[in-house]
Amino acid sequence: MNINKGKVMAKTFTDLVVNIIKNIPRGKVTTYGMIAICAGNPRGARQVAWILHSSSTKYDLPWHRVVNRHGEISFRPSLDFSLQRCLLEEEGVMFDNRGRVDLAENLWWP
DNA sequence: GCATTGACTCTAG
DNA sequence: CCTAGAGCCAATG
Numbered sequence: 001m002n003i004n005k006g007k008v009m010a011k012t013f014t015d016l017v018v019n020i021i022k023n024i025p026r027g028k029v030t031t032y033g034m035i036a037i038c039a040g041n042p043r044g045a046r047q048v049a050w051i052l053h054s055s056s057t058k059y060d061l062p063w064h065r066v067v068n069r070h071g072e073i074s075f076r077p078s079l080d081f082s083l084q085r086c087l088l089e090e091e092g093v094m095f096d097n098r099g100r101v102d103l104a105e106n107l108w109w110p
Numbered sequence: 111g112c113a114t115t116g117a118c119t120c121t122a123g
Numbered sequence: 124c125c126t127a128g129a130g131c132c133a134a135t136g
Contacts (some may be wrong), residue, residue: 031118032117032118036113038114042119042131043118043132044118045119046133047116047118047131047132047134048114048118049116050117050118050132050133051134053116054116054117058134063117067117069120074117076117080117081117084133
């Protein structure tokens with residue numbers, strides 16, 4: 001009856017973060033801090049960011065739906081930067097003139 | 111096992 | 124609004 005009898009369930013912070021990000025609905029965004037809190041580490045926002053940029057190629061994560069606390073893309077402008085904004089706009093997320101999204105409308109909370 | 115790094119967040123000025 | 128410093132945790136070398 002135990003589905004997690006062996007090694008199925010994710011127990012590590014990283015796996016938990018990955019699981020949360022994969023559950024982000026389309027058209028919504030969330031922050032590193034939110035994910036970190038849900039994963040059990042309110043101070044682990046950096047790890048969330050690290051996981052995204054480092055493991056985005058390993059895991060199939062919608063990294064473009066993850067933004068910083070200001071609702072803005074964190075890393076410096078690049079191809080991926082434009083890609084993230086494009087993907088979010090495709091999902092109906094509107095950006096401010098300063099490149100920020102309206103967290104009051106688009107912030108997703110598990 | 112230690113030192114460095116990182117797409118963060120918070121507080122203070 | 125912007126800058127500076129400190130804190131926190133995990134992966135990498």
